[in-house]
Each structure stands twice: as structure tokens, then as C-alpha cells.
Amino acid sequence: DAGVTQSPTHxxxxxxxxxxxxxxxxxxxxxxxxxxxALGQGPxxxxxxxxxxxxxxxNFPDRFSGHQFPNYSSELNVNALLLGDSALYLCASxxxxxxxxxxxxxxxxxxxTRLTVT
Amino acid sequence: xxxxxxxxxxLSVQEGDSAVIKCTYSDSASNYFPWYKQELGKRPQLIIDIxxxxxxxxxxxxxxxxxxxxxxxxxxxxxxxxEDSAVYFCAAENRxxxxxxxxxxxxxxxx
Numbered sequence: 001d002a003g004v005t006q007s008p009t010h011x012x013x014x015x016x017x018x019x020x021x022x023x024x025x026x027x028x029x030x031x032x033x034x035x036x037x038a039l040g041q042g043p044x045x046x047x048x049x050x051x052x053x054x055x056x057x058x059n060f061p062d063r064f065s066g067h068q069f070p071n072y073s074s075e076l077n078v079n080a081l082l083l084g085d086s087a088l089y090l091c092a093s094x095x096x097x098x099x100x101x102x103x104x105x106x107x108x109x110x111x112x113t114r115l116t117v118t
Numbered sequence: 119x120x121x122x123x124x125x126x127x128x129l130s131v132q133e134g135d136s137a138v139i140k141c142t143y144s145d146s147a148s149n150y151f152p153w154y155k156q157e158l159g160k161r162p163q164l165i166i167d168i169x170x171x172x173x174x175x176x177x178x179x180x181x182x183x184x185x186x187x188x189x190x191x192x193x194x195x196x197x198x199x200x201e202d203s204a205v206y207f208c209a210a211e212n213r214x215x216x217x218x219x220x221x222x223x224x225x226x227x228x229x
Contacts, residue, residue, distance in 0.1 A: 004161075033217070042124075042207050042219035043162065056216050090161070106152055107217060109161040 002027060004093050004110035012116045013081050021076040021113045025093030031055075032074040033107060034066060035090040043090055049074050050096055081117045088112040120145050120212045124220030132228050137198055139206055139223045142190045147213035151184060151191050154207045156222075162207060166193070195225075203227045 005024045013019050025032050031050045035043035045058035049068035068074045072093075078085055092107035121144040131137045143151075152167035168175045168182045168191065175182050179198075184191040191210075195202055208220045 035219075040222075042122075042221045045216050045218060048216070056214055058216065106164050106167055109154075109163070111161045 004029075004091055004108050006089075006091050006110035006113050008113060009111065010114045010116075012118065015081055015083060015117055017081050017117075018077065018079045019081060019115060021078075021089050021091075021115070022073065023076070023091030023093075023110060024073045025091075026108050029093035029095045029105075029108070030072050031094045031096055032068060032072065033092045033094070034074070034076045035092065036060075037088040037090055037112070039087070046076070078115075083117050086115060086117045088114050120216070120218050122208060122210050122218050122220040124208050124223060126223060127221065128224045128226070130226040130228055131198055133198055133200060135198055137193075137195045137202070137225055139193045139208065139225075140190060141192070141208035141210075141220050142188075143210040143218075144189070145210065145212040146189065148189075148210040150211035150217075151182070152209050152211075152217070153182060153193050154209065154219075155204045156207065157204045165206075198227050200227050200229070 004026050007022045033048040034046040037043045046060050048056040052068045063079045065077045090112045091110045094105045094107050123142045125140050149170035153165050154162035155165045156162040166180050166182050168184050179196045181194045205222045205224050207222045209217050211217045
């Protein structure tokens with residue numbers, strides 16, 4: 001039973017470029033959340049995808065966009081990269097329990113993609 | 119806005135002693151509070167979680183308490199061991215189902 005897998009593991013980009021990060025959720029999970037973790041900080045919520053739609057979004061600019069595919073995998077795209085975008089990007093999957101107080105199962109994280117912008 | 123505050127940022131305890139990490143949250147509608155452990159260079163891993171319908175939960179040496187009135191929750195690790203050294207994150211799920219993380223506590227277990 002594979003856990004959450006992310007690719008690539010490391011990436012170096014130049015300021016102004018665009019990047020695409022990929023995530024495959026844990027088997028049985030249908031929801032994918034993306035987080036940005038700067039060095040020495042906690043994960044910051046970027047957005048969440050469910051049923052191929054962006055369900056929730058954090059305080060990130062429109063340069064950050066995403067997509068979810070029918071097989072529940074997801075991509076995170078960042079345009080016009082800034083030096084400050086350098087961070088560990090974590091994907092976390094869960095499954096939607098239902099409506100009400102316990103909507104999501106606990107998050108399972110991937111190992112992340114370390115993005116360096118020079 | 120939504121916020122999770124975590125204290126202390128760094129904690130050093132003697133091996134065998136207890137460690138306590140405290141968090142507060144701002145969204146009164148939050149009802150799910152997970153704790154994650156992140157070792158250097160590794161992914162955050164869920165170690166324990168609690169929902170708002172209980173006040174305390176224990177799993178071997180780890181326990182979490184929740185005070186909804188005061189909007190704070192705590193992680194307690196007893197009989198600490200060297201492998202407990204890591205960064206610990208508290209988190210709260212807000213009314214929009216976003217899981218918001220604290221800034222983390224770096225726990226050092228001293229020999």
C-alpha cells in the first residue's frame with residue numbers, strides 16, 4: 001500500500017520561471033492538500049482539491065494554481081517564481097468522510113519537493 | 119484571522135523527564151486538533167489527534183488535552199527517550215476544513 005508520493009524530490013529554478021510539482025495520494029484517499037514549509041516554520045496551507053475542484057484556498061497569490069485529475073493525483077503550479085518561493089512543498093492526502101463536523105480523515109504527508117529559486 | 123500559536127519554540131528536557139507543548143487557536147468553530155512529529159529531512163507524521171467531543175486522549179507515552187472554552191490544547195510526552203527528539207507541530211481544523219499549523223517546537227532530549 002503506497003503512501004503519498006511526490007515528484008521531483010528536489011528542483012532548482014531561476015527567478016521568473018514556472019514550476020510544476022506532482023503528487024499521488026495514498027491509496028483510498030480522494031482529497032489532496034498542498035502546503036508550503038519554509039525553513040524553520042510550520043506548513044502553510046496553499047489549497048485543497050476534492051472531486052477535481054479547488055475546495056479551499058489559503059493566503060497565497062494567484063501565481064499558485066493547481067489541478068486534480070480523475071485518478072485523484074494532483075499538480076501544483078507556480079508561475080513567475082520569486083526567491084521567496086524557495087521552500088519545501090508538501091502534499092498531504094486524506095479522504096472525505098462526509099459533511100458535518102468530521103469532514104476529513106487525518107492528513108498523510110508525502111516527503112515533499114525541495115524547491116530552490118535562484 | 120485564523121491562527122494557531124505554539125509554545126515554546128525550543129524545549130530541552132532530560133531523558134526520562136516529561137515534555138509539554140502548548141497551543142492556542144483562534145477559530146471557536148475548530149473541532150479537530152492533530153499533532154505531527156517531523157524528524158530532520160523527513161515528512162510530518164501524525165502522532166496523535168483529538169476531536170472536540172473529548173477532553174483528553176492518551177496513547178502510551180503521549181497524551182493530548184483540549185480545553186475548548188479557553189481554546190487551547192497541549193501535548194504531553196512522558197518518560198522521554200532520545201528518539202523523541204524532533205520538531206513537533208500542533209494544528210487545528212477551522213470552520214472551512216483547513217488544517218492550520220503552528221510554527222513548531224524543536225524538542226531536544228538531553229542524555
